[in-house]
Amino acid sequence: METTVLYNAKVVDDGLEILPKTGGSSGSPATKLFSCFVKLPFCSPQPASLVKPKLIPFYHVLWVEAARDNLVIVNYVEETSKDVFTPFSAQLDFFSSLGGDDVQSLSFSTSDMINKEPAAMPDPIMATITAKPSELTLKQSEESLGRTNHLQPLVSATSTMAALPATGKQAEIINLILARAYTAPNGTTPIIRRKRLLVLINPHGGPGRARSIYKQCCEQFLELARCDVTVIETTHRFHALELARDTPYIYDKYDGIVCCSGDGIPHEVLNGFRARADGMGEACLRQLPICQLPCGSGNSMAVSVNGSSSATKAALAIIKGVAMPIDLMLMTQADEEVKNQENSAPVVKETLSFLSQSFGTIADADLGTEPLRWMGPTRFTLGALYFTLSKKRYPCDVYVKYRHQDRNAIKQHFDNHVQNTLENQQQFLDEKINLTSGLAPKFGTVLDPVPEDWEQLPEGENLSLLYAGKFPYVSSDVMMFPASLPSDGTIDLFVTHAHKMSAVQSLGMLLSLEDGTHANCDFVQYSKVEGYRLVPRKNAGHLSIDGESFPHTPFQVEILGAAGCLLVPPEVSKGKFVETGF
Numbered sequence: 211m212e213t214t215v216l217y218n219a220k221v222v223d224d225g226l227e228i229l230p231k232t233g234g235s236s237g238s239p240a241t242k243l244f245s246c247f248v249k250l251p252f253c254s255p256q257p258a259s260l261v262k263p264k265l266i267p268f269y270h271v272l273w274v275e276a277a278r279d280n281l282v283i284v285n286y287v288e289e290t291s292k293d294v295f296t297p298f299s300a301q302l303d304f305f306s307s308l309g310g311d312d313v314q315s316l317s318f319s320t321s322d323m324i325n326k327e328p329a330a331m332p333d334p335i336m337a338t339i340t341a342k343p344s345e346l347t348l349k350q351s352e353e354s355l356g357r358t359n360h361l362q363p364l365v366s367a368t369s370t371m372a373a374l375p376a377t378g379k380q381a382e383i384i385n386l387i388l389a390r391a392y393t394a395p396n397g398t399t400p401i402i403r404r405k406r407l408l409v410l411i412n413p414h415g416g417p418g419r420a421r422s423i424y425k426q427c428c429e430q431f432l433e434l435a436r437c438d439v440t441v442i443e444t445t446h447r448f449h450a451l452e453l454a455r456d457t458p459y460i461y462d463k464y465d466g467i468v469c470c471s472g473d474g475i476p477h478e479v480l481n482g483f484r485a486r487a488d489g490m491g492e493a494c495l496r497q498l499p500i501c502q503l504p505c506g507s508g509n510s511m512a513v514s515v516n517g518s519s520s521a522t523k524a525a526l527a528i529i530k531g532v533a534m535p536i537d538l539m540l541m542t543q544a545d546e547e548v549k550n551q552e553n554s555a556p557v558v559k560e561t562l563s564f565l566s567q568s569f570g571t572i573a574d575a576d577l578g579t580e581p582l583r584w585m586g587p588t589r590f591t592l593g594a595l596y597f598t599l600s601k602k603r604y605p606c607d608v609y610v611k612y613r614h615q616d617r618n619a620i621k622q623h624f625d626n627h628v629q630n631t632l633e634n635q636q637q638f639l640d641e642k643i644n645l646t647s648g649l650a651p652k653f654g655t656v657l658d659p660v661p662e663d664w665e666q667l668p669e670g671e672n673l674s675l676l677y678a679g680k681f682p683y684v685s686s687d688v689m690m691f692p693a694s695l696p697s698d699g700t701i702d703l704f705v706t707h708a709h710k711m712s713a714v715q716s717l718g719m720l721l722s723l724e725d726g727t728h729a730n731c732d733f734v735q736y737s738k739v740e741g742y743r744l745v746p747r748k749n750a751g752h753l754s755i756d757g758e759s760f761p762h763t764p765f766q767v768e769i770l771g772a773a774g775c776l777l778v779p780p781e782v783s784k785g786k787f788v789e790t791g792f
């Protein structure tokens with residue numbers, strides 16, 4: 211049965227507004243067929259006069275292309291429940307309801323549109339939609355993966371809908387919608403279309419479901435957005451590092467690296483870039499953005515830029531993402547393997563850290579509970595509870611290069627930075643990208659004497675935890691660094707001492723980690739620093755760098771301003787992570 215004209219649509223300031231065709235009956239057999247297959251929310255069987263227009267925001271439009279009979283294929287997503295996005299595809303007729311004058315109104319230059327504010331849009335353009343029902347099939351939901359925070363039926367890709375060369379007014383409307391769909395809301399920043407992506411899947415990351423999460427929550431989004439995707443499953447530890455280090459012309463070949471993993475694969479990719487032998491390491495770090503499809507138990511990168519660990523939200527953010535500079539941290543440590551060889555002077559080993567360094571109770575809670583990995587994030591919560599309440603001490607000497615120690619100064623720093631980057635966003639991005647501070651340590655390494663202006667932390671013998679980092683969230687329910695900013699040239703440092711906290715206070719602190727209010731507790735030292743050194747006084751314990759286990763030996767960390775680059779949703783690209791309430 212041929213499905214006929216059912217709905218009109220307008221191109222409005224914010225997207226495509228779709229509404230029942232005047233005089234049409236949504237209870238007609240054709241309408242029922244359409245609503246049955248296309249599943250647009252406005253298709254419920256009620257009188258057309260009662261149905262409100264539906265808006266597909268430009269941000270939700272994945273791709274638009276020509277089909278036969280002057281039809282236009284629109285691939286888009288809808289937020290079907292909080293932070294869960296479902297892809298759809300429909301064939302629209304933008305022309306049959308237009309009179310001659312309306313068609314004329316399409317004849318503006320779409321290239322101009324990229325640089326115009328939304329208010330400069332031409333008059334709404336009426337369009338008419340028809341459906342291609344047979345190509346839309348419901349697939350598995352994410353629930354079947356055992357994930358509780360998502361539910362997303364997927365419709366099959368429109369691979370059978372052959373895109374045709376667009377002509378005349380059809381080409382103009384396609385170009386117009388694409389120009390708006392692939393421009394950031396500020397009206398000026400272009401978003402790369404049909405991104406060339408290297409997708410790295412760690413089948414063993416986190417709870418081990420990365421392959422199915424990618425298949426069910428991301429693959430089809432990328433297909434519908436017509437991205438050019440190369441997928442590689444990692445087969446061994448450091449495989450991602452080797453790929454980032456050794457893939458020829460990686461900088462030219464890809465617009466982004468998608469890590470379907472926990473936080474270990476982004477860590478490897480960054481260190482792989484740094485180790486490149488073709489002289490492109492720094493360029494890759496600064497300008498080849500990485501992102502995370504959350505498949506681990508922590509997923510700090512995805513949560514800090516998307517505000518949730520939703521895989522479909524992350525998938526949309528990959529397609530609509532823009533590059534944002536981020537600071538990285540350089541860690542130096544004596545190379546144990548070389549040091550152990552006789553007659554050999556200690557050799558320093560440098561590691562890039564993008565997320566955090568953790569020493570003391572939380573490192574034990576994370577790395578000391580590895581056998582409980584099957585529990586998912588709960589193992590971390592239980593571990594933190596156990597190690598904190600036991601008031602264990604981790605004697606060490608800590609030396610710090612402070613930027614801000616006082617809470618008011620940190621707040622001032624945060625507000626100034628956000629305001630400044632909001633007002634001068636383009637200048638901010640240009641300055642960050644043009645930074646040439648290099649990737650070498652400027653404070654020396656852990657093998658050098660401690661710099662003179664670094665201060666030693668008092669009462670190191672009672673230290674219970676030291677946590678330093680660059681992302682607000684270290685997991686979806688732990689906001690460790692509420693004052694963290696992507697590229698403010700500082701590391702957020704969080705220190706507690708066992709003798710300063712009662713068991714009740716420790717418990718209170720653990721509970722307040724969820725919303726970041728622990729930063730206000732008097733017994734917590736929260737500061738912004740440019741570098742620090744930690745020298746353990748005992749051998750036993752764990753050191754976690756970006757969630758990976760490192761030798762429990764002295765180490766030094768310093769900030770590398772804007773040395774890295776993330777693929778983030780356009781609204782996050784303004785020099786600030788998701789809202790933390792700080």
Ligand SMILES: Nc1ncnc2c1ncn2[C@@H]1O[C@H](COP(=O)(O)OP(=O)(O)OP(=O)(O)O)[C@@H](O)[C@H]1O
Nearest residue numbers: 415416445446447448471472473474475506507508
């Ligand atoms: N095929 C593989 N077999 C074993 N280990 C692998 C494989 N591929 C990658 N790895 C290693 O798995 C480690 C963990 O990676 P990933 O980031 O995916 O998860 P995770 O760190 O376990 O995440 P989370 O801690 O958030 O649960 C990395 O250090 C990586 O080297």
